[in-house]
Amino acid sequence: MKETLIRSLSGLLYVVILIACLQFEYAITVLLFVFGIISIQEFKKLTQLKSNIPYLIFIVLYGLIAYYKLFKLDLEAANDAIQVLTVLTIFVLLFLIRDLFSKKIIPLFSSKRFLLTTFYITSGFIFLFLIANYYEDYNPNILLGGFILVWVNDTFAYLVGKNFGKQKLFEKISPKKTVEGFLGGLFFACVASYFIANYTEILNSTYWLILSIIISVFGTLGDLIESKFKRQAQVKDSGTIMPGHGGLLDRLDSIIFAAPFIYLFLRILHYVS
Numbered sequence: 001m002k003e004t005l006i007r008s009l010s011g012l013l014y015v016v017i018l019i020a021c022l023q024f025e026y027a028i029t030v031l032l033f034v035f036g037i038i039s040i041q042e043f044k045k046l047t048q049l050k051s052n053i054p055y056l057i058f059i060v061l062y063g064l065i066a067y068y069k070l071f072k073l074d075l076e077a078a079n080d081a082i083q084v085l086t087v088l089t090i091f092v093l094l095f096l097i098r099d100l101f102s103k104k105i106i107p108l109f110s111s112k113r114f115l116l117t118t119f120y121i122t123s124g125f126i127f128l129f130l131i132a133n134y135y136e137d138y139n140p141n142i143l144l145g146g147f148i149l150v151w152v153n154d155t156f157a158y159l160v161g162k163n164f165g166k167q168k169l170f171e172k173i174s175p176k177k178t179v180e181g182f183l184g185g186l187f188f189a190c191v192a193s194y195f196i197a198n199y200t201e202i203l204n205s206t207y208w209l210i211l212s213i214i215i216s217v218f219g220t221l222g223d224l225i226e227s228k229f230k231r232q233a234q235v236k237d238s239g240t241i242m243p244g245h246g247g248l249l250d251r252l253d254s255i256i257f258a259a260p261f262i263y264l265f266l267r268i269l270h271y272v273s
Contacts, residue, residue, distance in 0.1 A: 007244025014242060014251060018147065025138040029066050029129060035248060036062060036125035039256070042238040042249045043121050046229045047113045054117035061085075061118075062126055069133045082130065085123060086267070089260045092119035100173075100225050105232050121249075124256025127263045134266050141200040145193075145208065146262055149215045150254050152192040153185040157220075160184025169220075174227045177220075186216040207269065214265060215258045222257025226250070 021027040040054050068078040092115055099106045132143040161181020169177040193212035197205040226249060230238060239247025 004244075010243045010245055014245075015151075019144070022132070022140040022144050025070065025133075028132055028140060028143075029070065032125050032129050033062060033066075035252065036122065038239075038241060038247075039125070039249045039252060040117055040121050042247045043117060043229075046233045046235070046238055046249075047108050047116070048233070049113045049117065051114075053114065054122070057118050058122040058125075061122055062129070065126055066129060069130070085126065086260060086264060089119045089123040089127070090264065092116070092123075093257065093260060096120065096225055097221055100221065100228060106225075106228055108232075121256065124252075124259050127259035128256065130263055131259060131266065134263075139202065141202050142262075142266070145196040145200055146211070146215060146258070147255060148196060149189045149192060149212050150219050150258070153189040153212075153216045153219060154223075154254065155185075156188035157181040157185030170224055173224055173231060177224070182216075182220055185220070186213065189213075189216045203269075211262060211265065214261050215254075218258040218261050219254030222254045225257065226253035 018031070021031040036058055037055065040058055044050075044054060065078065065082065067073070096106070096116075128143060131146065132138065132140045134142060157177070158181065161176065161178040161184065164184070165178030165180045167179040168175065169179050169182055189212040190209055193208040194205050197203060197208040200208075203211070226238065230236065237246025238249040241248050242251060245251055
């Protein structure tokens, strides 16, 4: 009972801080920066990377893009850099997905660990920032909707899997995940997308439905990939910063993995609309 209460209060505090900061452009910029630094620290421990260079890369990349976006400087140059970052990030994440299905362990030679901290962790937080700043005027509703869809997907995947799950989704990595749970999370995320579309009025219900599928699929892959890193490191959680939940990366693994694909979808919408 006490553990459940601690877990609930810890999760509630996380949600309250996130939603409160989303109301203010500078506040969410700082919060994502802090979350990024903590997540890099946790990921470095998982991959046994001793170097502090990933912190420097994160500070430079995140700082530059945030500076250009917040103060609306040379946006054309910034957009060119973001396009390059998008392509590189998508390629690295696709290779991670390949490793998830084709390798017993994810290879972690030195150069790959730097690639992962840059294009898996750092890029994830940069794209979360860019999603909130996608339009000329700051509007956090797409990012908030993304987090809500992750929470809905995770909650109902757990509930459906616990009560009706029979077929294991990826037993060697995450024994508790089931196909029925995944489909249940996906279904309720799709349902939630309809209500988000009516509340936000930024994207229509069809676009939000597509986003819910992107978030459910790539969010689940992100969760499985982080689980594989933890299994390789022989730890249960990525950290201890959130009592009852583990590390911050444990809570953000789904959304930071899905973020580049969300942003890519928004870019495609921009070009075809």
